[in-house]
Amino acid sequence: MRLALVPRASDSDEVMPEPRALAILQSLLLKWFADRPTRIYEAGGGSLSYLPTELLEKADITAVDIDPDQIKNNRYARTRICGDIQEQKFPPDSFDLVVCYFVLEHLERPHQAMQRFFDALTPGGLMFIAAPNARSFTGLVTKYTPHWFHVWIFRTVFRDKTAGQPGRGPFPTIYHPLVLPERLIEFAKRHGYEVVYFKKFESVQLGKLRQRYPLLGKLLSTFIRALEFVARMPLREGDYHILLGKPAARPKP
DSSP: OOOOOOOOGGGSSSOOOHHHHHHHHHHHHHHHTTTSOEEEEEETOTTOOOSOHHHHTTEEEEEEESOHHHHHHOOSOSEEEESOTTTOOOOTTOEEEEEEESOGGGOSOHHHHHHHHHHHEEEEEEEEEEEEOTTSHHHHHHHTSOHHHHHHHHHHTSOOTTTTSTTOSOOOOOOOGGGSHHHHHHHHHHTTOEEEEEEEEOOHHHHHHHHHOHHHHHHHHHHHHHHHHHHTSOTTOOEEEEEEEOOOOOOOO
8 A cells, every 4th residue: 555645844834733743644544554453563652652543442552661660651552561672672574563753862773773673564564753853943952952951841831840750751862863854764765665754844842832822932933934044944844754664575486
């Protein structure tokens, strides 16, 4: 099955909000895996899944997370493993869908984690990657500010009093160069994968800020637009989704 590519957010002046981007991605996954049981690997799955409920209800899910508190709080996975996704190995053809949702930016060796995903995915399967864009406004701020500042923002601006506590984000961010979407796509293509879907969209945190503080959010959006004009860069495209397809096995002659 082949899904049509969706135009990139930069094709127009408007940047897609995160809820709409996620809804489109969920719809594509439902079409791909319609009416059949699915083996899913949630890499860095933690305690929350962003996959559609209709898909989760009929799936056999394996979640791996390095944080024992996240694994303990997981309620949707049949198999829960406390481990490092950069090291965790599964037999070939173990999963139909591999999901890595806002995790790669926290890894020191994302290329090794990706190789583990490639090995475990069945031919014809999909890999769903979500990550922040390090060349956006929010990505640059996150990259060049210390972790304590991220925790402070979550606690004061977003009023999450448990931010930074065991099992709670924000988690330390590394931003290995591979996490840049262009480099990630190039890496995947070198391993024979097809880009089924690619979309940049507005930062999750920027959307939350505008929802909680409309005036502040509007002022910040105006400021970022001005920076875009000066820098000639799409700084509002803070996050991205990528669906990678593993080529189906060729029949033996």
